[in-house]
Amino acid sequence: MRVKAVFFDIGGTLYKEKKFKTPPWAIILANYLKKRGILVSWDEIYQAYVSSKEYLGTLNVEGTELWHLNILLLTFSKLNLSLNPSLIMEAYDVFLNSLVDIMEPYEDVQETLICLKEKGLKIGVISNTGSHYLVYKVLKRDGLLKYIDLLITSQMVSWRKPDRRIFLYACRLLNVKPSECVHVGNDPIADVMGAKSAGLKVVQKLTPYTSRSSLADAAVSDLGELITVIEKL
Numbered sequence: 001m002r003v004k005a006v007f008f009d010i011g012g013t014l015y016k017e018k019k020f021k022t023p024p025w026a027i028i029l030a031n032y033l034k035k036r037g038i039l040v041s042w043d044e045i046y047q048a049y050v051s052s053k054e055y056l057g058t059l060n061v062e063g064t065e066l067w068h069l070n071i072l073l074l075t076f077s078k079l080n081l082s083l084n085p086s087l088i089m090e091a092y093d094v095f096l097n098s099l100v101d102i103m104e105p106y107e108d109v110q111e112t113l114i115c116l117k118e119k120g121l122k123i124g125v126i127s128n129t130g131s132h133y134l135v136y137k138v139l140k141r142d143g144l145l146k147y148i149d150l151l152i153t154s155q156m157v158s159w160r161k162p163d164r165r166i167f168l169y170a171c172r173l174l175n176v177k178p179s180e181c182v183h184v185g186n187d188p189i190a191d192v193m194g195a196k197s198a199g200l201k202v203v204q205k206l207t208p209y210t211s212r213s214s215l216a217d218a219a220v221s222d223l224g225e226l227i228t229v230i231e232k233l
Helices: 024-035 042-059 066-080 085-101 109-118 131-141 164-173 186-199 225-233
Strands: 007-008 015-017 103-105 122-127 148-152 179-186 201-205 219-222
Touching: 007 015, 007 164, 024 042, 024 085, 024 186, 042 066, 066 085, 085 103, 085 131, 103 179, 109 122, 122 131, 131 148, 148 164, 164 186, 179 186, 179 225, 186 201, 201 225
Parallel strands: 007 122, 007 179, 122 148, 179 201, 201 219
Antiparallel strands: 015 103
């Protein structure tokens, strides 16, 4: 097999997110603050968070990541809440745990990772996220860390997919050439275009929410198809 390493996206590729009418993290944060004697509605928290994210986005360099903690800090400021470091970090932990709870792996993830490891391939994760620790906690909770040789997130390195640097950096860390790697992801821009620009082969994971990219070397609907596809690349 010419491929030496396989990288995976998280959301929409290895994991799916449960859908809710109201953002559970905002409700959980409101309940947490209420226990601390701070009364603020979940809707106020949600609106302030969205506004904070938009504002920080105007200050941010295009293609770089916004840390969830940064957004949360400004959210508290907009709501005229205490910015005490202990309160902020406790709230941040509550926030992260609520996001972990809404993420669940696709049914064939573990079996796919086991098959790839048995073939002697290195496995990495390259994810756009505002918290590296969030992805780490999710993989640890589901017992998948033991199959992962490398975890790279945009919050860790600051570059967001489709920036080719995040892919090249991942290849460098595993001491493999981009041409020896396959990236598996669902997003036609962040995953497919980004990885192709860095010289990797790409398998697009098709979902009902993403369009198929003509740049992808192959496409799969289920991860169970991945082994056969990679063997042909």
